[in-house]
Amino acid sequence: MKPFRLGLVINPLAGLGGSVGLKGSDGVAQLAIEKGAEPKSHLRMQQALEVIQPFKDRIEVITANDQMGETLAKQLGFNTQVAYISEPMIEQDGFRTSAQDTKNAVHAIISQPLDLLLFAGGDGTARDVYAVVQDTVPVLGVPAGVKIHSGVYGITPHASGLVVKMLLEGELVSLMSADVMDIDETEFRQGNVKAKRFGEMLVPAEPRYVQAVKMGGKEVDELVLADIAADVIESMEDELFIMGSGSTVAAIMEDLYLENTLLGVDVIQDKQLLATDVTAQQLLELTQNQPTKLVITLIGGQGHVLGRGNQQLSPSLIKQLGKDNILIVATKTKLKALEGRPLIVDSGDPELDKALSGYYKVITGYHDYVMYQVANPDLVE
Template sequence: MQFRLGLIVNPYAGLGGSVALKGSDGVAEEAIALGAVPKAHLRMVEALKVLLPFKDKIEIYTASGEMGENIASELGFNIKMVYQAPHSPEAKDTQESVKLLNQTNLDLLLFAGGDGTARDVFQVVREDLPVLGVPAGVKIHSGVYGITPKASGLVVKLLLEGELVSLMHADVMDIDEAAFRDGVVKAKRFGEMLVPAEPRYVQAVKMGGKESDELVLSDIAADVIESMEDEFYIMGSGSTVAAVMESLELDNTLLGVDLILNEDIVESDLTAQRLLELTEERPTKLVITLIGGQGHIFGRGNQQLSPELIRRIGKENIIILATKTKLKALEGRPLIVDSGDPNLDSELSGYYQVITGYHDSVMYQVATPEELEM
């Protein structure tokens, strides 16, 4: 029985990276004019080379020319074309190709591109069709890609060898490239696609590096914003909370405390007394982060959050945000509550779910100063 593999290449994926355009969406011509050389097809070649020993068992369904036909033919695969692509294909050509591939009873759709390509595929692909991305873009933020092009090929190889590879839904994420070029990272989740779940080869959330840290913060912000309800949200100080405010396009008091409702500012830079007045009769949640290197979540830099306010809000309404990098820097030490009220500190101690990414959290201990000395 033949393995029916769909194949799509976005030939312009990754063009903007080498010429510092921080993406390729809408700037392919500019990138080429600056000297960028298309390399997405080479990424797909890396993936397909892993499958050469199985080429007699594979039937590739693809689009013409640079969108898949050329490289599949050069490598000697048996191919069937479903779409005649223009000389300079665009996003709509990816979508038209996928629409036709939906009708061919594929076992898997393999595509090369970046987050923009993943969005194009997501918009039209059948929900029950497994897909896997070959990383070829400037931005690889979505969880539908292999860690490397070769890793994507190895996942397909496992399927061909009859290995039990589970399927999972992975997030399709993208950032606003125009804003990114101005130094602002805004991530948005567009949905999920079904992917082969092989943790050795399929990527997870990015960690490390300045740009990656910014993307992790945007992931955290996306998670918080998605869960917001018709309630007050007290936004504590610190850069991680500031990332949420930035994603909401709201002015933020970096070293102060703001109050928002329905994704809009109620009041900024509030005092402890004003917070008590405003939140007296409305359900309220508190969004806080830790002080990097120290681990304090209360008692350092946010004294506006009085013991009376924290008691009113309740432990269950405290939302803690942190990157895994910051948590790892604590080297296993717990987060610290030092509210000025030892009884409250004791009530607040225990294990909390700390949001570390989009739909990604860890359990982490919170302790009182006294517990640290024991």
């Protein structure tokens, strides 16, 4: 049987700035490392590849050297061919690659016959891949960045692996065109979202596992947001409250007359601001041995509540808090737009994601709640 030829590219710097509150990695990788960030993209790709590891004898991986794919593919036992050798900057604390390395690697890989190009990164990586591929080769992204607005990614790394598994098992998987989106990270760090469409790439069309393009725009129903805010504020006592990102959470902060980091995470106590735009490590330190609740909302159109733009909310923090201390807030309009699809947790820890699954009481107004499922469709057999 002819082997399945899988192109593989990992952006080693993807998502590096998320856990330390930098809202991305473009141009700030060194600063992120200095703040204590650790690369995660290879672990995200590993979660995807482990799904298809049982098929490794039928797969030929074409990739780039070292941390761009070779090391992981060989570690997992795949037949691996290196098509591109990068010339990274070697610094005291490790391996570096550039956007140009990604483009060069993709160009070298797709110059050979290929069934699918699988890449790990964020929206910046998707742009780099699109600059070379455009719509000539089917691609699929493994979400590893801070910003995931593009529609070319699986909803989780495991889900990306399941799509490849479907192809390997000969299931009928159509191809569709999906938008490549990105935002200006400089503006993003100032709290301004300026998204731009760069083009389309061909992706395997599997709605359960491939995410939709993020819906833009703020909530405009001020009365509903005010009701949600009133309910949450009424419940605030002596505990710490971690306030996640997003416009619905921002409405609560506005009603408290507190400064808000729209695209970051803040901490309040006694209805006063304790810390602003905090990192993952700061959150662990602030909340250790302290009763704490987490207030989060979903990304419109996608349904993610963890793992998109809030990587400061680390698996260690979520385990420390416990499932019962998570408050989900959302308007019914946003929930209805999901058309019955569950809310998604993609914390980076698959076992934790399983533990977080179930039905939650979502705050949709003042003393107004709906029961809504939180799950990972990719973990359901």
